[in-house]
Amino acid sequence: MKKRVIGGVVLLLVSSLLVSLWPRQPPDDVLDRMQGILGKLEEMYDGETIFIWSYNAEPDGLDEERVKWIRSEMREAGLGRVSLSCSEHSCLSVYSIARGLHIFRNYMYYKYDSGDLLEEIIVDSVEKAIEENTEVNYAFCERTEAEHWFYCENNH
Structure with missing residues (x-):
């Protein structure tokens, strides 16, 4: 009986690890979703870099309903984190693709x-x-078909 329990726990742990390592590609409409998220971020932008994680505490000072909508869109699009920072002449927004443990793989994101x-x-x-x-x-x-949008990977 004890061996079965230990075997079950080991099987559960290995299965969980494999699921977290399995690549999860965003759906085809991910750029449309990110464009919507970008619009909401720009509405909330007040001169400071904005970071929103798909499952996390409320960022200070941001509109609760907009953040709730952004998080919902992020989860559906397979995104783990979004950020927005703007200078006087341009803005940069990063959309991290949620892929479980990043320590074993490249970091994948859209910009x-x-x-x-x-x-x-x-x-x-x-x-x-x-x-x-x-x-x-x-x-x-690499450039995407949408203007100003890039698909990126790095290993650091």
Whole structure:
């Protein structure tokens, strides 16, 4: 009986680990969802960088109903965190794709860049750039069909 319980617990732990490591791709309409989230973030923007996690305590000073809507959209789109920061001439927003434990995989995210704030290297294909990469650390982005939007991956 004791061996069955231990075996069940081990099976449960291994299954949980595999589920958390399995890649979860966002749905096809994720850019539309992110555009909506960006609109809500811009409405709330008051000169400070905004960070919202899909499951977390209420950020101080932000509109509760808007944050609730943003969190709902984030969970449905498979996003773990969004942020917005603006300078005098442009805004940068980052949308982290929720994929469980990031320590074993690349960090995947989308970026909205209305100016020239993008620090990553822009490539035609992130997948191909990663395959050809010989550097220890990298950060690559590829343009999406939507203007100012990029799909990115890095390993740091």
